[in-house]
Amino acid sequence: MIDRFLKVRENSEQLCKPLITEDYSVQASEFVSPPKWHLAHTTWFWEEFVLTKYATAYTVYDEDFSFLFNSYYNNVGTRVLRPSRGLMTRPSVNEVYKYRKYVTDAMVAFLNTNLNEEILAIIEIGLNHEEQHQELLVYDIKYILGNQPTFPVYENSFKTKAETQEENFIKIKAGLYEIGHQESTFCFDNELGKHKVYVGDFEISNKLVTNRDYLEFVMTGGYQDFNFWHDEGWSWVNTNKIEAPLYWYKIDNEWWNYTLNGLDKVALDLPVMHISFYEAFAYSQWKGCRLPTEFEWEIASDQLQWGQLWEWTNSAYLAYPGFNKSPGALGEYNGKFMINQMILRGGSVATPEGHSRKTYRNFFHPNMRWQFNGIRLAK
Incomplete structure (x- = not known):
């Protein structure tokens, strides 16, 4: 479980490696979320639904982050409206990566404890949730770069192939x-x-x-x-x-x-x-x-x-x-x-x-x- 968790967390960050800092906060359309927001939101998910509920003595990284990086969970509380995600220059990209490390380290420590079936089920949802956001992250990065006047190149491993079978x-x-x-x-x-x-x-x-x-x-x-x-x-x-x-x-x-x-x-x-x-x-x-x-x-x-x-x-x-x-x-x-x-x-x-x-x-x-x-x- 720990290996899988770390692999999922690392993949989110690898998707952002080709970006420059200025790319992280752009919201090119209302339906697009900035890469920085994806990285923070998928971190907030672990903090909100696992660590604050089940990890003893866990200290929330920043009380404001639930408001900034909640997506649509009304039961959790108020949040920044989706069209405004691209207006947030704070926290910085560097701070978001610090937030990710803080929560990832706390999750690894938590995963080393005895976990019941209820917690394991939530962790499974969390892994799939972050994987969903990884795909959305690719869509959003392409939309951000595809609306740049110079059409920048991203390190593309997401290539479709021609189907060679005869159509029937x-x-x-x-x-x-x-x-x-x-x-x-x-x-x-x-x-x-x-x-x-x-x-x-x-x-x-x-x-x-x-x-x-x-x-x-x-x-x-x-x-x-x-x-x-x-x-x-x-x-x-x-x-x-x-x-x-x-x-x-x-x-x-x-x-x-x-x-x-x-x-x-x-x-x-x-x-x-x-x-x-x-x-x-x-x-x-x-x-x-x-x-x-x-x-x-x-x-x-x-x-x-x-x-x-x-x-x-x-x-x-x-x-x-x-x-x-x-x-x-x-x-x-x-x-x-x-x-x-x-x-x-x-x-x-x-x-x-x-x-x-x-x-x-x-x-x-x-x-x-x-x-x-x-x-x-x-x-």
Whole structure:
């Protein structure tokens, strides 16, 4: 447990190694959190939910940090509003790293004591929580750097690969299937409530949609034809003057996109990424197909090569039968977000190793596209 804890803590800091000090406090959009905030928030989580509750004689590092680095836990108390995270020049980056070491050292000492099952369960949530923030940290770093006028290079190990298998649609027969987490391993509460669903015959693509595929949609006027779009999506396209995926730029009649390696020509054989649900749906309509439901995706997952990009489904984020929120602050973790969000399944190249599974239910608002996501078609 100690080795795993230290590995997770170290990974958060390694993700920030390529940054300069000025990068740490930037909030390039309301939905982006500064890297400094991620480092402090994931530290506050251990302090708030483990050390102050269970470690004897633990002294809080700084009483103000709960207000500064709480995210959305109303049960814990008031907090800095999300749009204001980038206004905090204090504490300094150096102070945040001191805070991390202070809490990490205290956690290692605590992990060397006898821990009961209740505490171990909270520690498991804490590890997965920090891993979630590591992926968000990659998204946010890319958004911060991708909005710099010089498109800086980050030390990029988060590269997608071209899928080489011949494209075809896998046929799945109608039937009653069991959905939800069924193993004794860790999962989040929104994966629980094992239940049966009936699905009709369907087919699902064995490949993600490529940049080449999506570019055809762009070039043939897909963003100008309302027939392919939800009304809300059409309004989003026109209000925000959307003409292509996030980070795509047309320069001298050629399409380029910002990657963590800087500005490159769009690689046609790579999976298209940084797509909103609105765009994924519109593309599927243009192709005469649809997006799979999350149940269809889970049923077919053992026959798919998934994990490069989170995949939009046509399922709203709702509770499974029998879902119950845990009492207290940790009960706010998933349940209160079950409205106006869509499910993504799978994982991405930015997902920490071992963090995802086929029952994992990621969720975002349909307009969000800074996460590493893509499209898989169904019919």
